[in-house]
Amino acid sequence: MVIICGFILTAFVIYMEHNNNESELLWGSLMVATEEEKSLFNLFAQEGNQQIAIEDIEKAFAKFSIELELFSLATIAKRLDLTPSSHYELDSFAALLREAKSLNADYEVIKSTFANYDTDDDGFISRSELEKGLAEQESQLPKRELRDLFANMDFNHDGQVSLKEFARFMTFSY
Ligand SMILES: [Ca+2]
Numbered sequence: 362m363v364i365i366c367g368f369i370l371t372a373f374v375i376y377m378e379h380n381n382n383e384s385e386l387l388w389g390s391l392m393v394a395t396e397e398e399k400s401l402f403n404l405f406a407q408e409g410n411q412q413i414a415i416e417d418i419e420k421a422f423a424k425f426s427i428e429l430e431l432f433s434l435a436t437i438a439k440r441l442d443l444t445p446s447s448h449y450e451l452d453s454f455a456a457l458l459r460e461a462k463s464l465n466a467d468y469e470v471i472k473s474t475f476a477n478y479d480t481d482d483d484g485f486i487s488r489s490e491l492e493k494g495l496a497e498q499e500s501q502l503p504k505r506e507l508r509d510l511f512a513n514m515d516f517n518h519d520g521q522v523s524l525k526e527f528a529r530f531m532t533f534s535y
C-alpha cells in the first residue's frame with residue numbers, strides 16, 4: 362500500500378509537470394519500427410499500401426491480446442501527438458502498438474490500486490476514501506492539495522472518481 366500511495370502522489374506530481382509541458386509526448390513520433398512490428402504491419406496493411414486502417418490496427422492489436430478496454434485508439438493516438446487519421450503509416454503504427462501494450466500493463470496495476478482506495482466497493486473513489494487511503498499510509502496531504510488532487514482526478518466533476526477517470530489520471534490521458 363505504501364508503494365501504491367507513492368504511486369498516486371508521484372502520478373500527481375508528474376501530471377502537474379505534464380500540464381506545464383505540452384510537448385513532452387512528441388517522442389512518440391520518433392520511433393523506429395522493429396522487424397516484428399513491420400511484419401505485423403504488413404500482415405494487416407492493405408496490399409501495396411504503406412498505410413494501415415484504424416479497423417485493421419484493432420485486429421492487429423487483438424493478435425497481441427491487447428484490448429482497448431479503457432482507451433480508444435483515438436485517445437492513444439492523442440497521447441502520442443499523432444494527427445487524428447483513419448490510416449497510419451508504419452512508424453505511427455509501431456508507436457501506437459507500444460503505447461497500447463504499455464497502457465495495458467499499467468491498467469492491471471491501476472485496477473488493483475483503485476480497488477484499494479474504493480473501500481466500500483461501489484465502483485467509485487469518493488473524496489473521503491481518497492483522504493482515508495492516503496492518511497492510512499501516513500501521507501496526509503494538506504486540505505488544499507487534497508482538494509486539487511481530487512479535482513484533477515474527477516474529470517467530469519461529479520464528486521466521484523470512476524475507474525476510467527482514475528486510469529486517465531494515472532496515465533495522463535486527458
Ligand atoms: Ca467508493
Ligand SMILES: [Ca+2]
Pocket residue numbers: 514515516517518519520521522523526
Ligand atoms: Ca467523476
